[in-house]
Amino acid sequence: MSLKHAILILLDKQPGSGYDLAQRFGGGIGNFWNATHQQVYQELKKLSGDQLVEFEVHAQAERPDKKVYRITPTGRSALKAWLKQPVKEGRINSTLLVKIYAAHLADPVALDQELAQLIIEHQQKLDGYAELERLYFSADVATRRKQRLPYLTLRSGIRYEWIWIEWMKEVKQLLADDALPEKPMMELLAKAAKVKR
Amino acid sequence: MSLKHAILILLDKQPGSGYDLAQRFGGGIGNFWNATHQQVYQELKKLSGDQLVEFEVHAQAERPDKKVYRITPTGRSALKAWLKQPVKEGRINSTLLVKIYAAHLADPVALDQELAQLIIEHQQKLDGYAELERLYFSADVATRRKQRLPYLTLRSGIRYEWIWIEWMKEVKQLLADDALPEKPMMELLAKAAKVKR
DNA sequence: GGTCTCTATGCAAATGTTTGCATATAAATA
């Protein structure tokens, strides 16, 4: 499992407490790897037991005490070893696709409303990504270079949200009209790809 | 969890044994919901205990006995109730994105090779999808109408593989050249979208 | 004055997933 490695990567970038890490999983890396605070605390305990991370307790006057975790040299080797191995992509499990697959059993009105709502939500996410991209491009070249890798993952996120929105709009329309798609997807994509070049 | 509901959907379409279902999770619905044979057997047991499915033992002469499962009326109601509720989309967890995010710690040659391999694999998957689409479009309208919902999920799969391939190619190139993307993703997508209309 | 949110941690139990093993027969392949 790579929750372990996601944590090591975050701690390699910057040491932090369990709470900090849980927050960090809410944005940035959280766009492609999710973890709850419980997962983080439990995993930190294991990593600590395996000597892959270490911590120092920082007493705080008016806040609860903090355990600030840091990656160890052993942890860094383990991380590098993991990076060398080819990924085995996790299973794709999309509840929405399962639902569309069985849409003949569903209430059409409810499904239409649900799609409308999902389109809004994904559009908001895309808007957020678009804003981050504008920020990236307004930075100087040195900053852009430094932020290159996170930005590449953002480009993946933008593509991802974009196609979901396009697909959901298409499905919503077709279900409403009780119609069939006219042209093969492959054809449409090939045509669009030509223009990009 | 919707492994439960995926199984109910499959059994609603057509009764079958645990083995059958496990096979069916290898294609069709398996493109967006995965399950191993163990998951299937364990879930069938639970579903059976909850009276959502029932089974008959079919003795076979030269093969092990088969338990042929069927959805019950209770199961069908449970399925419909589930379909009414809005989906909560599962967490996105992409090991590859985590790796790219931390590519500065990785061996560039190994990463390049890995991307090359992944591009090939996803291209093969896309080719398979393209073939299924050709098949769909070569069928008569009645068949196309009957296969509409699975085909809509296929369109999602095609888009999905397509953007992964595009993104991986882009990343591979940029990492090899140690370059930065020139244009914002949003701009490229907007331009491509205009042409499709 | 009371509730809500944020900081900060974590136990315990339930639930879900994965891995390893086990069985058994037939047919195809090497």
Add this chain to the structure above:
DNA sequence: TATTTATATGCAAACATTTGCATAGAGACC
């Protein structure tokens, strides 16, 4: 002839994730 593949099922243990609860002080909001 020996191995592999396909059919067909499932237990048991290990591992991972999710949910509910618990604590505790500070500051903001109503």
